[in-house]
Amino acid sequence: MGSSISAIYDDYDDYEFICNTLEIKAKDINHMYDHLREILKERGYGSKYDYFAHLRKVEERHKKIDSIINI
Numbered sequence: 001m002g003s004s005i006s007a008i009y010d011d012y013d014d015y016e017f018i019c020n021t022l023e024i025k026a027k028d029i030n031h032m033y034d035h036l037r038e039i040l041k042e043r044g045y046g047s048k049y050d051y052f053a054h055l056r057k058v059e060e061r062h063k064k065i066d067s068i069i070n071i
Helices: 002-022 029-042 048-069
Strands: none
Touching (some): 002 029
């Protein structure tokens, strides 16, 4: 049972990270899943994994641009 609880807290950590990057106030843990689904849907993401993949692509793009500019 401990793994289920830790998974929920891991999900909440991800939720807080997403809210912080989008500059949205996070709700309490009891409302996190509904709120997360809502904010991701509004922005066109199917899941938090799609959002994280987007962040990785943006980071890679910035690194490439920086490497080109610094040449």
